[in-house]
Amino acid sequence: xxxxxxxxxxxxxxxxxxxxxxxxxxxxxxxxxxxxxxxxxxxxxxxxxxxxxxxxxxxxxxxxxxxxxxxxxxxxxxxxxxxxxxxxxxxxxxxxxxxxxxxxxxxxxxxxxxxxxxxxxxxxxxxxxxxxxxxxxxxxxxxxxxxxxxxxxxxxxxxxxxxxxxxxxxxxxxxxxxxxxxxxxxxxxxxxxxxxxxxxxxxxxxxxxxxxxxxxxxxxxxxxxxxxxxxxxxxxxxxxxxxxxxxxxxxxxxxxxxxxxxxxxxxxxxxxxxxxxxxxxxxxxxxxxxxxxxxxxxxxxxxxxxxxxxxxxxxxxxxxxxxxxxxxxxxxxxxxxxxxxxxxxxxxxxxxxxxxxxxxxxxxxxxxxxxxxxxxxxxxxxxxxxxxxxxxxxxxxxxxxxxxxxxxxxxxxxxxxxxxxxxxxxxxxxxxxxxxxxxxxxxxxxxxxxxxxxxxxxxxxxxxxxxxxxxxxxxxxxxxxxxxxxxxxxxxxxxxxxxxxxxxxxxxxxxxxxxxxxxxxxxxxxxxxxxxxxxxxxxxxxxxxxxxxxxxxxxxxxxxxxxxxxxxxxxxxxxxxxxxxxxxxxxxxxxxxxxxxxxxxxxxxxxxxxxxxxxxxxxxxxxxxxxxxxxxxxxxxxxxxxxxxxxxxxxxxxxxxxxxxxxxxxxxxxxxxxxxxxxxxxxxxxxxxxxxxxxxxxxxxxxxxxxxxxxxxxxxxxxxxxxxxxxxxxxxxxxxxxxxxxxxxxxxxxxxxxxxxxxxxxxxxxxxxxxxxxxxxxxxxxxxxxxxxxxxxxxxxxxxxxxxxxxxxxxxxxxxxxxxxxxxxxxxxxxxxxxxxxxxxxxxxxxxxxxxxxxxxxxxxxxxxxxxxxxxxx
Amino acid sequence: xxxxxxxxxxxxxxxxxxxxxxxxxxxxxxxxxxxxxxxxxxxxxxxxxxxxxxxxxxxxxxxxxxxxxxxxxxxxxxxxxxxxxxxxxxxxxxxxxxxxxxxxxxxxxxxxxxxxxxx
Numbered sequence: 001x002x003x004x005x006x007x008x009x010x011x012x013x014x015x016x017x018x019x020x021x022x023x024x025x026x027x028x029x030x031x032x033x034x035x036x037x038x039x040x041x042x043x044x045x046x047x048x049x050x051x052x053x054x055x056x057x058x059x060x061x062x063x064x065x066x067x068x069x070x071x072x073x074x075x076x077x078x079x080x081x082x083x084x085x086x087x088x089x090x091x092x093x094x095x096x097x098x099x100x101x102x103x104x105x106x107x108x109x110x111x112x113x114x115x116x117x118x119x120x121x122x123x124x125x126x127x128x129x130x131x132x133x134x135x136x137x138x139x140x141x142x143x144x145x146x147x148x149x150x151x152x153x154x155x156x157x158x159x160x161x162x163x164x165x166x167x168x169x170x171x172x173x174x175x176x177x178x179x180x181x182x183x184x185x186x187x188x189x190x191x192x193x194x195x196x197x198x199x200x201x202x203x204x205x206x207x208x209x210x211x212x213x214x215x216x217x218x219x220x221x222x223x224x225x226x227x228x229x230x231x232x233x234x235x236x237x238x239x240x241x242x243x244x245x246x247x248x249x250x251x252x253x254x255x256x257x258x259x260x261x262x263x264x265x266x267x268x269x270x271x272x273x274x275x276x277x278x279x280x281x282x283x284x285x286x287x288x289x290x291x292x293x294x295x296x297x298x299x300x301x302x303x304x305x306x307x308x309x310x311x312x313x314x315x316x317x318x319x320x321x322x323x324x325x326x327x328x329x330x331x332x333x334x335x336x337x338x339x340x341x342x343x344x345x346x347x348x349x350x351x352x353x354x355x356x357x358x359x360x361x362x363x364x365x366x367x368x369x370x371x372x373x374x375x376x377x378x379x380x381x382x383x384x385x386x387x388x389x390x391x392x393x394x395x396x397x398x399x400x401x402x403x404x405x406x407x408x409x410x411x412x413x414x415x416x417x418x419x420x421x422x423x424x425x426x427x428x429x430x431x432x433x434x435x436x437x438x439x440x441x442x443x444x445x446x447x448x449x450x451x452x453x454x455x456x457x458x459x460x461x462x463x464x465x466x467x468x469x470x471x472x473x474x475x476x477x478x479x480x481x482x483x484x485x486x487x488x489x490x491x492x493x494x495x496x497x498x499x500x501x502x503x504x505x506x507x508x509x510x511x512x513x514x515x516x517x518x519x520x521x522x523x524x525x526x527x528x529x530x531x532x533x534x535x536x537x538x539x540x541x542x543x544x545x546x547x548x549x550x551x552x553x554x555x556x557x558x559x560x561x562x563x564x565x566x567x568x569x570x571x572x573x574x575x576x577x578x579x580x581x582x583x584x585x586x587x588x589x590x591x592x593x594x595x596x597x598x599x600x601x602x603x604x605x606x607x608x609x610x611x612x613x614x615x616x617x618x619x620x621x622x623x624x625x626x627x628x629x630x631x632x633x634x635x636x637x638x639x640x641x642x643x644x645x646x647x648x649x650x651x652x653x654x655x656x657x658x659x660x661x662x663x664x665x666x667x668x669x670x671x672x673x674x675x676x677x678x679x680x681x682x683x684x685x686x687x688x689x690x691x692x693x694x695x696x697x698x699x700x701x702x703x704x705x706x707x708x709x710x711x712x713x714x715x716x717x718x719x720x721x722x723x724x725x726x727x728x729x730x731x732x733x734x735x736x737x738x739x740x741x742x743x744x745x746x747x748x749x750x751x752x753x754x755x756x757x758x759x760x761x762x763x764x765x766x767x768x769x770x771x772x773x774x775x776x777x778x779x780x781x782x783x784x785x786x787x788x789x790x791x792x793x794x795x796x797x798x799x800x801x802x803x804x805x806x807x808x809x810x811x812x813x814x815x816x817x818x819x820x821x822x823x824x825x826x827x828x829x830x831x832x833x834x835x836x837x838x839x840x841x842x843x844x845x846x847x848x849x850x851x852x853x854x855x856x857x858x859x860x861x862x863x864x865x866x867x868x869x870x871x872x873x874x
Numbered sequence: 875x876x877x878x879x880x881x882x883x884x885x886x887x888x889x890x891x892x893x894x895x896x897x898x899x900x901x902x903x904x905x906x907x908x909x910x911x912x913x914x915x916x917x918x919x920x921x922x923x924x925x926x927x928x929x930x931x932x933x934x935x936x937x938x939x940x941x942x943x944x945x946x947x948x949x950x951x952x953x954x955x956x957x958x959x960x961x962x963x964x965x966x967x968x969x970x971x972x973x974x975x976x977x978x979x980x981x982x983x984x985x986x987x988x989x990x991x992x993x
Contacts, residue, residue, distance in 0.1 A: 789981055789982075790890060790981075790983070791894075791981075791983045791986070792893070801886060801890060804885055804889055805886050808885045832927070832954050833884070835954060835978075837884055837886045837887070840884065840887045840890055840982065841890070842981070
């Protein structure tokens with residue numbers, strides 16, 4: 001392809017020269033020749049025409065002469081009366097002379113006397129419109145057409161008109177002759193053109209040959225130069241041959257220039273080549289250096305990875321290694337606390353515990369911080385219920401807030417979306433940290449969490465009435481290992497890493513964290529993070545539309561929180577107090593207000609409020625107030641649920657026999673909590689404020705079980721137990737104690753205690769304990785209810801059915817304990833089986849709960865079954 | 875003595891039903907559909923009481939088999955605990971031509987009354 005292109009280029013100059021010259025020669029010849037030829041032929045024709053005209057004129061003159069002859073002859077004949085001679089003469093004329101076409105002789109009356117040849121002429125004269133030839137007085141010549149003419153001549157006889165002579169002449173023979181000559185002339189012209197063409201071709205051929213020779217002469221040196229350029233090999237170390245090209249013309253100069261250029265080029269090329277060689281050498285050197293460096297780097301990297309792994313491993317093992325002894329310390333401290341300690345020793349033990357706990361938190365913080373520093377903080381992006389997460393987080397700090405008697409509450413913004421997409425665990429981590437700090441640094445007052453939604457961002461604000469932070473300290477606060485005051489570390493513990501971690505988390509979520517604080521006034525930490533709003537149906541509560549409830553709230557924060565929760569639940573409420581309460585929920589903070597009797601009243605009171613004991617008619621309120629708690633309270637007071645915990649699906653209270661319980665507990669809050677728990681489980685209890693009262697009650701009434709707090713004023717639990725044992729050896733007494741340890745147990749058993757329930761109390765522990773000591777009573781009750789249900793009164797077949805019920809469903813219940821491994825259908829199938837069996841034996845509540853196929857109620861089903869299993873003992 | 879066939883995988887129900895009816899009727903119980911269908915093919919009986927959800931052949935198959943093999947036998951379809959689905963199962967059973975249905979949510983004494991009425 002390239003070669004071909006080269007060839008085309010090679011011939012192009014020559015071709016162009018040949019083409020150009022040939023075209024010029026042809027053009028000039030072609031434009032000159034026709035001009036010449038046409039001019040000559042025109043000239044020839046013009047002269048021919050002139051000649052023709054002259055001959056014609058001469059012929060016409062000749063005709064006139066002839067006419068005069070004829071005329072003379074006729075007049076002579078007329079004068080001599082020699083008519084026949086005249087006739088012969090006329091005939092002779094007309095026959096001998098080619099010019100004469102016809103001769104007619106007419107008399108004075110225009111009658112034809114003689115007509116020679118042409119009868120048509122005679123007829124013309126006879127028939128045609130009669131011309132008055134007789135009136136013609138002198139010679140009159142007219143052309144009848146181009147080649148014919150007529151001459152009329154009067155004939156006189158001695159001055160007297162005799163007749164008229166009409167002679168028709170024809171120029172036809174002349175015209176024919178002229179035509180023939182013209183043809184001859186044309187033929188001659190064509191001959192000239194042909195010979196001219198031959199000459200032209202000859203000339204052209206010669207011209208082309210000459211052009212070829214000339215062009216070759218011009219282009220050859222160029223071609224030669226081109227070949228030289230083409231064949232010039234820069235790589236050859238031989239210099240270019242000093243060959244002369246061209247005839248001292250421009251090409252020669254070009255060639256010389258080329259030679260010079262080639263020399264320069266070659267020189268540069270050699271230099272470049274040398275340079276390249278050097279460069280290659282250098283590159284090779286560098287490459288080997290680089291390779292070596294790379295190898296070093298790989299080694300270094302591996303070392304670094306190993307070092308990092310070692311660091312992580314170190315951190316992990318350190319944390320593990322540190323945690324284990326800390327747990328040991330904490331365990332030992334608890335043991336220590338249970339021994340007889342004097343005040344000083346107890347104080348030291350407390351210090352050990354708090355230090356160990358602080359150390360544990362520090363280790364966790366350090367691990368988190370190390371993760372963030374290493375950029376290993378990973379964020380989730382999942383859909384979750386924002387309100388649930390917030391309520392859960394509040395629960396975590398609730399115990400500490402409760403202990404310090406702080407008011408803890410949440411206020412949700414009106415347009416806050418319930419479901420959002422973000423990282424719930426990180427949000428919870430930051431919130432927990434801020435809330436824990438707030439609770440930690442607030443001696444008394446409140447901790448308030450506000451959650452609002454502005455411009456696609458959720459804003460969390462944690463406001464407290466704590467010690468506050470000075471302006472100077474605020475600046476340093478988000479730096480790691482910094483606390484507001486060095487002394488705070490001593491006073492409150494903590495690493496000072498918490499806020500640095502919070503800030504890192506919030507910033508990694510594209511959010512910002514702020515701080516507003518006044519010393520001794522309180523602090524507000526707030527952070528906002530962008531979240532994706534997910535459209536979801538708000539979980540509205542429609543049960544209370546027509547209820548008349550008064551929420552009597554004795555606290556501003558609590559009332560604000562309640563209002564926002566009612567708003568979120570879609571429960572209609574009003575803040576107005578009027579004498580006539582409408583069909584809706586009324587919120588008031590006026591505890592002296594009187595309400596109509598048919599209104600149900602819920603008093604929400606803080607634990608440290610003087611009116612707290614008044615709230616016992618409902619269940620005790622442990623802050624923070626949550627949606628579910630509020631709904632349960634409302635349902636409970638409206639009679640919409642049998643007890644509070646059923647709605648949460650924890651315990652079923654059906655088929656409870658009448659079990660007499662005595663609770664000996666001095667602390668009012670504990671009393672409330674314990675009583676409420678019993679109530680949730682379907683039991684009620686008599687109350688004794690101290691050991692002495694308990695002994696008195698036990699004497700008066702036969703109880704099935706006594707729950708005994710160990711530390712009480714007037715008379716403690718152990719003493720009271722000893723007293724009761726003096727008159728009742730059988731009554732089961734369950735100690736409620738925070739110290740669930742062996743030595744304590746031995747001491748308690750020695751006093752006649754039968755069992756322990758650890759503090760803080762749990763429903764499960766209590767139900768287990770009650771079941772343990774009231775088995776017979778409960779079994780009897782169960783069998784009776786089954787018999788009654790089946791119509792086998794007093795047959796005691798119930799025991800058989802209950803045994804079958806427990807045995808046939810045990811497997812199913814075991815499956816239900818691991819619902820996370822099951823499909824929805826499998827769970828439903830299990831619930832269906834239980835529901836069927838339970839319905840058959842008349843455990844209607846269990847059947848109803850299982851038959852709802854509500855998976856959140858599975859645990860309630862399992863618990864109730866386990867309880868029955870224990871009672872039946874199968 | 876009239877013969878009643880009871881098909882239910884719930885042993886408890888079978889036991890309770892046996893105790894309920896054995897004084898007045900001849901009771902045969904099965905806990906799965908396959909055993910029950912073998913029996914139905916070969917034996918005469920007056921009443922079939924069958925659950926709908928069964929291991930092996932389900933209640934609808936047992937009902938159809940009984941209608942084909944024992945045209946004169948009466949049928950009571952029963953369904954288990956679930957309040958959600960039991961109604962719909964029993965409705966479906968009625969479309970199969972079953973006249974009498976019983977939900978375990980109701981006391982078994984009601985079933986006794988239905989049986990008395992039928993036989």
